[in-house]
Amino acid sequence: MLRGDTVGLRARHEEDVPVLRTELYDDVVNGSRSEAGPWRPITPGSKDPRLVVDDKEQRHVPFSVVELEGGTLVGTATLWGIDTHNRCAHIGLGLLPSARGKGYGTDVVAVLCHYGFVVRGLHRLQIETLADNHAMLRSAERNGFVREGVLRSSAWVLGEFLDEVLLGLLAEDWKRDS
DSSP states (O other): OEEOSSEEEEOOOTTHHHHHIIIIISSHHHHHHHSSSOOOOOOTTSOOTTTOOOTTOSSEEEEEEEETTTOOEEEEEEEEEEETTTTEEEEEEEEOGGGTTSSHHHHHHHHHHHIIIIISOOSEEEEEEETTOHHHHHHHHHTTOEEEEEEEEEEEETTEEEEEEEEEEEGGGOOTTO
16 A cells, blocks of 8 residues: 555545446536546446456556545545656546545645656656636645646537646656655
């Protein structure tokens, strides 16, 4: 397990999947805001491609996020689009509604930075998020990410186009203590 101040990132357990699916993806509004495509229901009992772990996949590393104190599941975190040639990747996270507003997002981003820069030896990490996702923007900026641009009207979400913010962090600009 990778440990932060308040959360740990561990391998996805089978029992995590129904909780993450119900809390994060069965909600149309939350699911639509977190995915690049349109929301659609997943048949009960089927393998949800957003949550299934393929240990052979090298470009996508999913984690379950747990509270260090007590081990309660609080969300999901991912290093995705890993490009070993250019030594870069994207990070993403989703916190269960009951875990939001507690500072976990900032800690998750910090742990993903440690994993990307120290464990994987990457040079650049990137985040794309909706411009009105203030919690993610704060979590990223508290960890040293810099706003590099706005993708105007780039995301179709529930009947309207929304702007996305692109943030980046280079290994040499990352502070391990942040």
